[in-house]
Amino acid sequence: MSKNKGARIIITLECPCRNLNSEYKDKRKKGIFRYTTTKNRKNTPRRLELMKFCPNCNEHQQFKEIK
Template sequence: MAKKVKGNRVQVVLECAEHKESGLPGTSRYITTKNKKNTTTRLELKKYNPILKKMTLHKEIK
């Protein structure tokens, strides 16, 4: 019988860095997946923030 292999993909949460510093209420968060073997560092992606109404840098949080 074959073993079940757990994948290297994990879910990560991305949170807006600019919004956090601005002091406005609310948060902009996205959930995505990443491959742990290929991407060992924390993700940083430009995503749309609907509260600030512009593209901002979203960083991976733990």
């Protein structure tokens, strides 16, 4: 049997550019870009925010945790 992972949960991070439709003239492609990662529920009870690369924006953005 496998061990329980404890307080670690899988979360999804989403780029805030998902609602900007007018700025896609020079950008790569339309759509929503998301990352998946894990976090410790006990150490970080609030929503996680990380700087990640968004291929839709072609730059680094502040990705926020979604439910």
